[in-house]
Amino acid sequence: LAHGSGGRAMAQLIDELFARHLGNEYLGQGDDGAVLPLPGEGRLVMATDAHVVSPLFFPGGDIGCLSVHGTVNDVAVMGARPLYLAASFILEEGFPLGDLARIVQSMAAAASAAGVPVVTGDTKVVERGKGDGVFITTTGVGIVPPGRELSGRRARPGDVILVSGTLGDHGMAIMAERESLGFDSPIISDTAALHGLIETLLVSGADLRVLRDPTRGGLATTLNEIARQSGVGMMLQEKALPVKPAVNAACELLGLDPLYVANEGKLVAICGEKDAEMLLSVMRAHPLGQAAAIIGQVVADDHHFVQMTTAFGGRRMVDWLSGEQLPRIC
C-alpha cells in the first residue's frame, strides 16, 4: 500500500477487497452511510472500540476477528442483541495487501459467524512510521428488548460472581507470540463473540444483575469497576479461579497475575445467590462456557474493596492499579 499514491486505482483495490469479503446489501448501497431497518421494539445500544494489537496475527485469531468480537461483546453485555457493525481502518503506508486481505477475510468470517454484518466503513492510509500496520475501529449497534436491566450498578451483597472460562488466555497468547517466548504448549487467544452465550443466560430466567467482558486490565480491573459502581465489595476464592496451567506458568515466569491479564472471549456474570448454580450449569452447557466457575461473592464493604481468599487461607487485596504493575517490594 502506498500513501496518497495510485488514487483511484488503490481505492478501488481496497473497495473490491471489502466488497468481496464483507459485502452485503447495506454495504452495497455505496452511500456515505447505511440506511438500516430497525427490528422489534426496545432501546438502542451503541458501542465503539478501537483495536490496536501487536502482533496482528496470533494463535487463536488476528486483529480482524478481534475487532468484530470486541464490539459485538460490548453491545451484548448490555443485554442487547447486536445488529450491525461499522468498521474504520487506519493503514500504514507499505502494509502488505496480502496481510490486509487475511485480516478482512477473518473479519468477514467472524461477522458472518456472529450474524452481525458490517454495514459501513472507511479506510485511511497514513505515512510510514505513523501507524503500527493497521488499526481497526469498530462500532456496533444492537437492541435491548424491553424489561432487560443489566448494569454495573446492580450488584448487591450476597450476589454470586461467575466467570465463563479460563482467565488471561488472550493477553498471554499475545505476549508469548510477540516476544517469541516459545512455551512448550502454545497459549491460544480466547477471542470469541459472546452474544450467543449471553442470550442463553438471559433467557434462562436467572436473576442476572451485571454482565461484563473483562478485557484490558483483566478480571481484577473489571470487578473493581463494578464494585465501585455498585458501592459494594467482593470476596473471591483463589482456588476457584479457572486458569490454564500454561497461562499460569507463563504468568509466574513473567511475574504477572492472571487476574490482571486481558481476555477477549470471557464473561463475568453477577447474579442473585439462589440462581447461581442454575446459571453455572447454563454457562457450562454452552460451548464458550465449558470451564465456567463460581469465583466469589459480592459483600457489603464501604471501601468497595475486591479481596481474595488465597490458597493458604489468607486474604489479600485485589487492587485497582493506577496503570502498569509497578514494583513495590521495599
Added chain:
Amino acid sequence: MSARLLRIRGLVQGVGFRPYVWQLAGELGLAGWVRNDGAGVTIAVDGEKLPEFLARLPQEIPALARVDGIDNDACDEALAPGFIIRDSLSGVLATAIGPDAAICPACIADICDPASRRWRYPFTTCTHCGPRYTVSAGLPYDRVRTSLAAFPLCPACAAEYADPADRRFHAETTCCPDCGPRLHLLDASGAAVDGDPLAKTVELLQNGAIVAIKGLGGFHLACAADNAQAVAELRRRKQREAKPFAVMGLNAASLAAQARIGAAELALLRSPAAPIVLCAKGNSELAEVAPGLSRLGVMLPATPLHLLLWHEAAGRPAGTGWLTQASPLLLVMTSANPHGEPLVIDNDEAHERLAGIADAFLEHDRGIVVRCDDSVLRAGPHFIRRARGYVPLPVALADDGPPVLALGAYLKNTVCVVRGREAFLSQHVGSLDNAASIAFLEETVGHLLAILDCRPALIAHDLHPDYPSTQLALRLAGELGVPALAVAHHHAHIAAICAEHAVNEPIIGLALDGVGLGPDGGAWGGELLRVDGADCRRLGHLRLLALPGGDRAAREPWRMAVAALHAGGQGHRIGDWLQRTWPQRDAGPLLTMLARRLRCPPTSSLGRWFDAVAGLLGVCAVARYEGEAAMALEGLAAGHGPVDPLPGGYQLAGGELDLSPLLPTLLDCRDPAYGAALFHATLSAGLAEWALFAVDREKLAKIAIAGGCAMNALLVDALQAHLAEAGVELLQARQVPPNDGGLALGQAWVARRAQEQGVNA
C-alpha cells in the same frame, strides 16, 4: 527565697508525678500544692528548703516520667501551711498518654507475696507500671476512657487510689482480685477448662501444646521453645515456614545458652519497654526457632500474667528470690496475626481467627483497645520494629511548625503525626496487602489524631500511586480540605534521619533499600542523594539491574543472580553456575526476558544486589519470607569474620557505583561464608568511597544512612569505620527503624520543610 510557681512539661501525667511531688515537698516541710493541667503539672511551693526541692525535683522523678522543661516563676498566691494535691483543672486535656510499661519491682513483690491481696494476681499495676497506650480510647487519660472502666474499684482499691502516699494513687488501671479482670483458660472448642488457668497453661505448654495467650497489645501464640516438634507444629499451623520466632525466658541466666546477652542487650531487655532484643545466638541452638540465622530474638516476661507462668513453673515460691535463678521454661512467643493480618485482640476474634492454630486460649476480660505488636531492637539501640513500650513517645524535633500527618509506605507501614516540636510515630501497622491491615491503618490514624487532639494542616504520602497509604492520604486530604504532598521514597528515608538528628543543613544521604519509586518513575533503591529540606538531588545510584518479573524477582534471589550475571558480562557462565548451584532451575526463559527487556524494569536497588549475591552463592534461591536472603547473607558474613575488600571489586564512574567487578570472584568462590564476607567488605569500601566523593564535591560534612539495608549491622559498622578514618560523621536511625517502618517520620519532616520553603503541595 519567695514562693515559686513551677510549670513542668513532659511525660508527667499518669506516671505518679503528683504524689512524687507531694512526698518530696512533705519530706522537706514545704507549703503549697500540685495539680495536673493542660500544660502538664503545675506546682506552687514555698518554704525554707525550697532550694533543695528545686535541686532534687528533676533528679528523682518516677521511673516512667520524663521532664522536658520547667518554667520557674514567682508565685503571688499566699500559700497556706501544708502541701496538698489539688484536683485537675476541669476542662483541660491531659497532655499525653504514656506507653505500656513492664511490671515494676514493687508490683512483682506484691504478686509474689502470699500475704498480699494481689498474690498471683495477673492484672496488678501501679503508677510505675502496666498498660497505658493499649488500654486507652482517648484523652484525658482517665480510668473511664480505658478498658478498666468496666471494673469499678472495690473499697480497698479506691482507698489506695485516693491516698497520695500510695503508689497506686490515681493509678488509672489499678485493680485487684476482688474488683478487676479475671483470667480464663478455654480449650480449642471454646469451653472453659477446669482448674487454675495458670497451672493448666503451664502444664499444656510443657506437654507441647500451642496456647494463645492474651498479652498487652494483642494475643501471642506460645509453645515450648525447646520442643522442636511443638515449634514445627506451630510453623505448620501458622503457615510460617521459616521466619524466625522470638523466645521468652525468665531472665538472662535462663537464656544464656541460647543467646549472648551482653550489658547493652540486658539493659534493653529490662527496660520498661521490655522489647524483643536480637542477640547473637549462643552455643545451644533451639531447633526450628530461627533457622539459618545468626541472631535470636529474646524477651523477658514483662506483664504479671507472663511472669506468673514462670512463677507457676517454679512451684509458686513466696518472695522474689526465684526471679534470679535460671528457669528451664522457654517459650516461643509469636504475634497471633494469621496470614500477616493485624494482631488478634478480642476474645471472640481469637476463637474465630486462631481456630485450628491454638489448642487452648488463656484469655481475660480486660479489653485491648489498641493493637500493638512487640517491639524488636538490636543493641545500639537500633529499632527493627517500633511498637509496644515505645509508642506513643515522641521524637523531639528541632523546630515548630504546622501539624502534619504522614501515611508511610506499603510494607512495615507506620504513620506519623507531627505536632509542635514533637513527632509521634505510630506502632507498626504492617504490610498493606490485605484489607484488615488497611482498616488497621485507618484506625491508627484516627486514634493517633484523637489522642494527640490534632487536626493536620498537610498530609504527606509516598510517590507510589498504588500504595493503599497513598490512596488513604489523598482521600483524607480531600475530606479535611487540606493539601497532600507526595514525597519520594528515598528522600523520605534520609529525611527521617534528618528529623531525628535535627539536621537543618544540606546533607549527603545514602538510601540503601529494596525498591521505592523515584521522581523519574524508576525503581530506586541504591541512591546517593543530597538532601536539603524539601529539596532532594540524586548525585548517583547503583548501576542498574533488571528485575526479571518485577516484584517476583524480589522473592526469588536466583533470578537476581541471573540478572546480575547477565548485566555484568558473565552471561556465558550462567549455564555452568546454575547447573552447579540450583540444578532444578532453568535460566532459558529468564534469559529471553532479559535479552528482550520483557517485564524487566531496571532498578538501582541495593537490596536486590544482596538477593543476587545470596542467589549466586547458593545461599537462597527463593525467599520464604521478606528479607531472608539478606539476613542469611549477613549471618554468614558475620560468622566468617572480617576479610579485606576485593581490590578492584567495584567501580565508580560518573556517580554510578558498579558492583559487577565482584562477580567473577563470587562465581569462583566455593565458600558461601567467605563470599558473603567479601561482598560485605567490598560493598562497604565502595559505598565509603562513593559517599566521600560526594561529601568532597558538595563540601558537606555529614552523611546519613537509611533504608532497609541500613538494618545490616555488619555493613553499617564497616562503613562507619571507613568514614571515621576520613573524619566524616555517619548519622543513623536511633529512635525509629531505618527501614520503611520509619518512613512516615521522614515524609512528615519533608512536608514541614516544604511549607517553610514555600514548595507547593
